[in-house]
Amino acid sequence: MIPFLTYPLAMIALAAVPALAAIYLLRNQFRRRPVSSLVLWRFQVQSKAGGAKVNRLQLPLLFFLEMLVLVLLVVAASGPQWKLPQSARPLIVVLDDSISLRAQRDGVSAQARAKEFLEKLFRQQPPPSTRLILAGAEPRSLGPTAKSWREVNELLPQWKCWSSATALDAAITLASEIGRQQANILVLTDRKPASEANSNPRLEWHAFGLPLDNVAFVNASRTAFGDQDRCLLEVANFSGSAHSTPLLVQTSSNAVQRSLLQLGAHESQRIVFNIPATAPALHATLGTDALAEDNDIQLLPQFRHRVRVQVALTNESLAALVTRTLDATGLRAALSSNPELVINETGAVAGSNSWSLCWTGADATNAYTGPFIVDTSHPAAAGINLAGVIWSAATTTNAPSEVPVILAGNIPLLSVREDTLGRMHLTANLNPELSTLQNTPDWPILFWNILNWRIAEMPGLKESNARLGAEVFLKCAGAPATVTLPDGTKNSFPKTGGELALETPLPGIYSVALGTTTNQFAVNLLAADESDLSADASGHWGKWSESTEHRLVESSVVWIFGLLALGLLTTHLYLVATGKGGG
Amino acid sequence: MDDLLRQALRDGEQLGMRYALQIPQVAASGWTGSRSGRRAGSSIDFQDYREYQPGDDLRFIDWGIYARTDRLTVKLFREEVTPHLDLILDGSRSMNLAQTAKASAVAQLAALLATSAVNAQCTQAVWLSGEGFQRLPNDTLPPSAWDKLELASLRTPEQSYEILPPKFRRLGVRVLVSDLLWPGDPLHLLRRLRDGAASLFVIQLLAREDVTPPEHGNLRVVDSETGAESEIYIDSGIAKQYAENLAQLQQSWSDACRQCGAHMTTVIAEDLADSLGELEALQLLMPA
Numbered sequence: 082m083i084p085f086l087t088y089p090l091a092m093i094a095l096a097a098v099p100a101l102a103a104i105y106l107l108r109n110q111f112r113r114r115p116v117s118s119l120v121l122w123r124f125q126v127q128s129k130a131g132g133a134k135v136n137r138l139q140l141p142l143l144f145f146l147e148m149l150v151l152v153l154l155v156v157a158a159s160g161p162q163w164k165l166p167q168s169a170r171p172l173i174v175v176l177d178d179s180i181s182l183r184a185q186r187d188g189v190s191a192q193a194r195a196k197e198f199l200e201k202l203f204r205q206q207p208p209p210s211t212r213l214i215l216a217g218a219e220p221r222s223l224g225p226t227a228k229s230w231r232e233v234n235e236l237l238p239q240w241k242c243w244s245s246a247t248a249l250d251a252a253i254t255l256a257s258e259i260g261r262q263q264a265n266i267l268v269l270t271d272r273k274p275a276s277e278a279n280s281n282p283r284l285e286w287h288a289f290g291l292p293l294d295n296v297a298f299v300n301a302s303r304t305a306f307g308d309q310d311r312c313l314l315e316v317a318n319f320s321g322s323a324h325s326t327p328l329l330v331q332t333s334s335n336a337v338q339r340s341l342l343q344l345g346a347h348e349s350q351r352i353v354f355n356i357p358a359t360a361p362a363l364h365a366t367l368g369t370d371a372l373a374e375d376n377d378i379q380l381l382p383q384f385r386h387r388v389r390v391q392v393a394l395t396n397e398s399l400a401a402l403v404t405r406t407l408d409a410t411g412l413r414a415a416l417s418s419n420p421e422l423v424i425n426e427t428g429a430v431a432g433s434n435s436w437s438l439c440w441t442g443a444d445a446t447n448a449y450t451g452p453f454i455v456d457t458s459h460p461a462a463a464g465i466n467l468a469g470v471i472w473s474a475a476t477t478t479n480a481p482s483e484v485p486v487i488l489a490g491n492i493p494l495l496s497v498r499e500d501t502l503g504r505m506h507l508t509a510n511l512n513p514e515l516s517t518l519q520n521t522p523d524w525p526i527l528f529w530n531i532l533n534w535r536i537a538e539m540p541g542l543k544e545s546n547a548r549l550g551a552e553v554f555l556k557c558a559g560a561p562a563t564v565t566l567p568d569g570t571k572n573s574f575p576k577t578g579g580e581l582a583l584e585t586p587l588p589g590i591y592s593v594a595l596g597t598t599t600n601q602f603a604v605n606l607l608a609a610d611e612s613d614l615s616a617d618a619s620g621h622w623g624k625w626s627e628s629t630e631h632r633l634v635e636s637s638v639v640w641i642f643g644l645l646a647l648g649l650l651t652t653h654l655y656l657v658a659t660g661k662g663g664g
Numbered sequence: 665m666d667d668l669l670r671q672a673l674r675d676g677e678q679l680g681m682r683y684a685l686q687i688p689q690v691a692a693s694g695w696t697g698s699r700s701g702r703r704a705g706s707s708i709d710f711q712d713y714r715e716y717q718p719g720d721d722l723r724f725i726d727w728g729i730y731a732r733t734d735r736l737t738v739k740l741f742r743e744e745v746t747p748h749l750d751l752i753l754d755g756s757r758s759m760n761l762a763q764t765a766k767a768s769a770v771a772q773l774a775a776l777l778a779t780s781a782v783n784a785q786c787t788q789a790v791w792l793s794g795e796g797f798q799r800l801p802n803d804t805l806p807p808s809a810w811d812k813l814e815l816a817s818l819r820t821p822e823q824s825y826e827i828l829p830p831k832f833r834r835l836g837v838r839v840l841v842s843d844l845l846w847p848g849d850p851l852h853l854l855r856r857l858r859d860g861a862a863s864l865f866v867i868q869l870l871a872r873e874d875v876t877p878p879e880h881g882n883l884r885v886v887d888s889e890t891g892a893e894s895e896i897y898i899d900s901g902i903a904k905q906y907a908e909n910l911a912q913l914q915q916s917w918s919d920a921c922r923q924c925g926a927h928m929t930t931v932i933a934e935d936l937a938d939s940l941g942e943l944e945a946l947q948l949l950m951p952a
Contacts, residue, residue, distance in 0.1 A: 111882045111883060111884035111895050112881065112882065112883055112884065113884045113886060114878065114883050114884065114885055114886065115761065115762050115763075115885075115886045115888050116761075116873070116874075116885045116886065116887065116888065117758035117761050117766075117843055117845045117870075117871070117874050117888055117889075118758050118843075118845035118846060118887060118888070118889065119885065119887045119890075119892060119894060120845050120846060120847050120909075120913070121845065121874075121906055121909045121910055121913065122885055122894060122896065122906070122909075123847075123909070454722060454725070454736065456718065456719070456720075456722055457718060458718045458719040481723075484721060484722070484723070485722040485723060486722075488722055488725075490727065491725075491727050
């Protein structure tokens with residue numbers, strides 16, 4: 082630790098001390114000049130109030146304080162330095178963000194042990210700069226380069242370990258690209274590397290995991306099953322010995338099932354049961370073990386979307402046929418008002434939310450036996466085959482704004498038009514009396530497709546349960562959306578007509594407010610790879626090469642003199658403010 | 665709107681008659697219009713044949729070929745598009761710096777660009793920052809008919825964007841005219857301006873007083889937007905540092921532009937007429 086001055090000539094500036102007295106005698110005269118912005122004047126801008134204070138410093142005691150400050154600043158300007166040992170290379174830390182790091186033994190998690198190690202490393206061998214990379218499902222850089230442990234510590238709260246997968250390899254590749262073979266890479270995880278032979282001399286791998294027994298939910302679903310909801314829970318034992326764990330399944334405060342699961346080594350069990358569709362969120366819990374996060378799941382009722390269809394066909398036999406088919410799909414809702422699909426012979430719609438299916442060709446006598454051209458990528462025509470079908474249709478051509486979906490030669494049989502409000506208008510060119518379409522499986526498929534397409538274009542959520550990390554899609558239809566995460570964070574999205582893909586970074590219940598309606602969906606941690614703690618390990622692999630790892634770095638102590646000067650200036654300010662400066 | 669700005673709009677309109685906006689190739693996409701685009705589309709100009717693929721529009725199947733070969737083939741036509749210019753003007757007070765030609769230059773430059781856009785058969789929209797971004801009244805008419813071009817806002821364009829962002833047309837050419845003199849990361853704003861644009865041009869318009877280091881002596885500098893004052897003694901070191909600060913600010917904008925694929929140039933308000941060559945070099949304008 083050898084102190085020395087970087088710029089000894091700066092001491093000449095001490096000559097400024099006598100000049101200070103002279104400055105007191107001068108009264109500053111300022112010319113006024115309007116400028117575009119003060120942003121370019123930031124280097125030495127003094128506020129107007131500051132200027133006023135300078136005027137009050139014409140007091141003997143304050144003068145000596147200022148002189149002392151001046152001396153300290155001159156010494157600081159001369160750049161006093163100590164030589165301290167420091168790592169020569171920048172450091173890139175890859176942080177495993179997977180949930181398995183939350184597993185605890187004796188109340189201490191692998192994440193806490195890793196943090197402690199990192200702090201110790203900084204105390205012993207502080208790197209000149211540090212960058213943190215979070216290895217979640219995708220690698221992500223955490224903020225800017227940090228210069229000290231304090232800055233690193235400010236970034237570490239973003240390391241939450243809520244990811245259901247870890248892309249360590251991709252994160253190490255990213256670190257290598259950022260470091261350009263110059264930076265040391267430190268991996269903090271709970272597992273050993275895939276290959277223990279480390280060929281990268283710049284990589285150190287530290288694992289802080291412990292092989293722990295764990296029982297977890299690995300699958301859970303709740304699907305519509307007639308008037309009821311069918312639930313499936315799969316529980317797995319990831320330890321090498323048999324375990325028993327209590328399972329409590331409840332909806333609201335009513336316990337549905339309470340049992341003791343006996344699971345052999347590496348065994349999983351599936352529990353399937355039905356609950357009423359009207360039951361609220363189902364909550365299932367396992368007994369306490371090393372990883373608490375995978376012992377709880379919540380399943381919300383499946384959305385049962387239905388379409389309000391108005392059949393306004395004047396042909397009674399066709400109306401009866403269509404009504405019967407619609408009822409068979411199970412996707413039709415009872416019609417009260419505001420139909421979402423109108424089926425008629427005129428193409429008229431009822432309301433701004435209504436699609437139409439216009440029936441033409443009722444008097445057609447031309448029958449087509451194919452070949453039919455079906456745009457199977459269109460949602461209205463998925464799965465339609467038309468093999469052996471006789472389709473009677475009027476000889477016509479489609480309007481320029483209509484997109485044909487099913488054609489016989491150049492005769493459109495089913496076509497679609499979108500209007501300026503985004504509503505779809507389908508035209509079916511079919512005379513059922515001379516056709517066989519209604520006697521084939523293509524007939525109910527066509528109606529199911531149309532209703533399902535209408536449901537898909539309705540605003541709101543499509544699914545009520547998702548796995549942690551999966552994207553949940555939300556159709557907005559021009560309304561602003563606000564998503565409330567389980568931790569209370571709110572994300573607002575402005576008005577958009579498209580579909581939003583919502584991230585699910587935390588398990589729990591998400592609330593989605595879309596316009597005036599609010600819906601919820603549940604996100605559960607269901608990640609067998611992360612729940613399996615049997616492969617967790619502790620230890621370190623690889624070592625940064627020794628050459629030029631340490632060097633004596635000139636460490637500036639300007640800050641000490643700066644602090645002293647600041648203390649004196651605070652005293653100065655106090656004296657000025659209280660009027661005790663003397664004189 | 666004062667007579668000086670109205671006259672500047674007329675001058676800019678005159679000047680713009682000599683130029684046409686250069687339309688980048690990417691901008692030749694989007695709304696149906698009067699220019700040939702780079703992609704296949706729905707005009708009547710035949711372009712090519714291609715084998716039918718699921719998802720193709722069945723209207724474009726060539727039934728003659730189908731009858732002869734029993735293979736579905738679709739016809740491709742050249743698309744027709746109307747390119748579009750979104751002109752974004754910084755309406756803050758600093759653009760109307762007293763005793764400089766900045767305000768006139770803003771109006772002149774805006775009128776020049778709008779006129780050159782018309783010469784290139786572009787549609788246009790002029791956005792002025794203030795309490796949010798608002799379109800200038802009559803901005804689709806010739807510049808001499810524009811109204812309410814008032815450079816009196818206390819907010820930076822970035823703050824205005826937060827209050828009410830402009831509704832840009834997709835794949836349009838966007839031009840930002842500002843002095844860029846506000847603190848903060850320029851990348852944030854540039855990314856949002858660049859999003860969905862065919863190209864983005866940033867024109868930094870400065871007064872000569874903005875670029876010339878001030879003379880020696882005591883100075884009380886007054887922020888034209890906030891009215892904040894600061895007293896400072898100017899010496900050669902401070903003057904040099906001022907120039908460095910300006911260079912650093914310009915460099916940060918230049919880097920940010922490079923990062924998001926925008927083009928940037930600096931124009932001195934008093935030398936606007938001599939700077940049009942730089943706009944040609946930037947491939948924003950070309951002789952009509």
